[in-house]
Amino acid sequence: MAAQTKGPGGKQPTINDVAALAGVSKKTVSRVINRSEFLTDKTRAAVEKAIEQLGFVPNPQARALAFRRNFLIALLHDNPNAQTVLNFQRGVLDAIKDSDLALLVRPVDRGSDKLLDDVRTFLEKQRPIGAMLLPPISENDDLAALCEDLGVRYVRVGSAPLDDAKHCISSNDREVVAEAVRRLIALGHRRIGFVRGPVGFRSAAEREEGFREALAEAGLDLPPAFNAPGNYRYTAGIEAGEALLSLAAPPTAIFCSNDEMAAGVMSVAHSKGIKVPEQLSIIGFDDSPTATHIWPALSTVRWPIHEMGVRAAQTLVPDFLAPGTKVAEGAVLASTFVERQSVAPPATK
Amino acid sequence: MAAQTKGPGGKQPTINDVAALAGVSKKTVSRVINRSEFLTDKTRAAVEKAIEQLGFVPNPQARALAFRRNFLIALLHDNPNAQTVLNFQRGVLDAIKDSDLALLVRPVDRGSDKLLDDVRTFLEKQRPIGAMLLPPISENDDLAALCEDLGVRYVRVGSAPLDDAKHCISSNDREVVAEAVRRLIALGHRRIGFVRGPVGFRSAAEREEGFREALAEAGLDLPPAFNAPGNYRYTAGIEAGEALLSLAAPPTAIFCSNDEMAAGVMSVAHSKGIKVPEQLSIIGFDDSPTATHIWPALSTVRWPIHEMGVRAAQTLVPDFLAPGTKVAEGAVLASTFVERQSVAPPATK
């Protein structure tokens, strides 16, 4: 590790320095760098020794130019949940750890009418090998088309399959939400409220479907008054809570399409003196830090987000991973229902 | 914007294509790209027209190679607070938005004994122009020395000046904490507990100093039993809460060195039936999402983290920013105390 960092001229050593020191041609050094098979063990050893001695590190810009391809992958996101983005990032980085790849991060503004131009400019400038799209922008078909158009590989991460399996990593929101709601029903809840996600989000639609599915199975229905609008923000949870808990006959349980809104509903319950979970059960979605930081701790659905990051990177650039990397199969990863203290049987009248 | 994306041969147009179309040499095109002053307006216009027509985007790898420098800056972090990291990222990206720079993200493991080697390998491989270090790893002097050694510029972000102003962006934790605690004292609190940050963290030391400063001013002291250890994690808040609130004469207010621990203390108060803020005031630090998601909403200190990201990037690469960018001065940014519902006068006996 303590090899000298400077080459002959006081600068970074180049492939030529290595070749000279090892007594071979630069092409041979190149072969060693690129793990060519056609090399004598002896030659390889000599080159590796020289590399070690000089502390040579191949210049990625030069490689990128010669290869006509960059060793960058990009993460595009406009995700309101920081923890999700960061966990995903970690997953990606774990996946590319021993490869030559680096990760470029690009937050975008999904509301901007320049979204497509922004992304186009970014992709044209950086020319990453591929891009990973996190929800909600992963749901934007134009973005996927743009990547296709620019010859940039892409993988979309979502709550349900959005595309071909080779372009998509998803969780099974619908199923797990149904499972969570079945749990409420099994506990005896019959009056169950729902706080929706934002209009037009696939994840919101999936979660609502799962919710309705479980209700339908049990022969329950969702009165319009129990179906509150939301947008994944805390304030929407407050509004939904106010609406649902002011009803003459309020629900005994509320499923919220994400944790933030669940936290809002929880706050309203507290300020109205409604005991959670004794008088009201609440379930969220995401298993964000908020879920465990509020009181009582929130039952929620845990997204396998780190694993999705790993999988997304592996799907995007299977051919660039460190040799010997085990690539997992399957584009749909299972979320899990996590039961905490915010859920209990309904109060008996 | 809708210029054709393909050059003559169905590939990306190069500087040669532009030169040919504009009827000038490639060097002239290069001058236009690099905003050289020595150009006729007419020549410039002709070249720009050709660029527009072809949809030419300079290849960053080729530029990087020729310049012997790439256009990347790196963000190194091992921050437990995802929101902080992401807000900082946004700030950095806002700062470099119209420049040619891109952001590389690198989470590291501060606990690993290979930390230095990891970072060295990363910097040698990617050779970013500079690196930004977020706390707590920004407090590691070896890391700063490594950057210096490798000729990579660096900026350290911290709770207090850690280095020369040209290598450091910091907030004024000590002062703001003192201000927050003064507020508690002004409300009438005399029995004020403290939950510390992790041992060895500069931010923890700064916050504790600020706390003690305010107490000293008012002639109050901090009994050992009121001084609880912590590590910035929720569970530490739980433990501290259990300890402080089980005392025969518990504090009437508790300052926690971050929001997560404050959330823990809040949970303990709830489960013990202690009313916040009527019977117990709580203050946190960070203004993380948790602060507003818990109930009652937490008084806390807001870090100007986005602005610190902007400033860090500007300090790191003032010479690479888009021309005309206004660069703010000053390496110390002010945090602000945000008062919410978790603070009130102590209960009168």
Place this chain on the structure above:
DNA sequence: TTGTAAGCGTTATCAC
């Protein structure tokens, strides 16, 4: 299995 020559797309040098 290894080496030679040419080229990747840009900028630097130094003439004109």
Place this chain on the structure above:
DNA sequence: GTGATAACGCTTACAA
């Protein structure tokens, strides 16, 4: 002001 020509550090032909 502008343009030939040689870098930049590496890889891909293709040859040996």
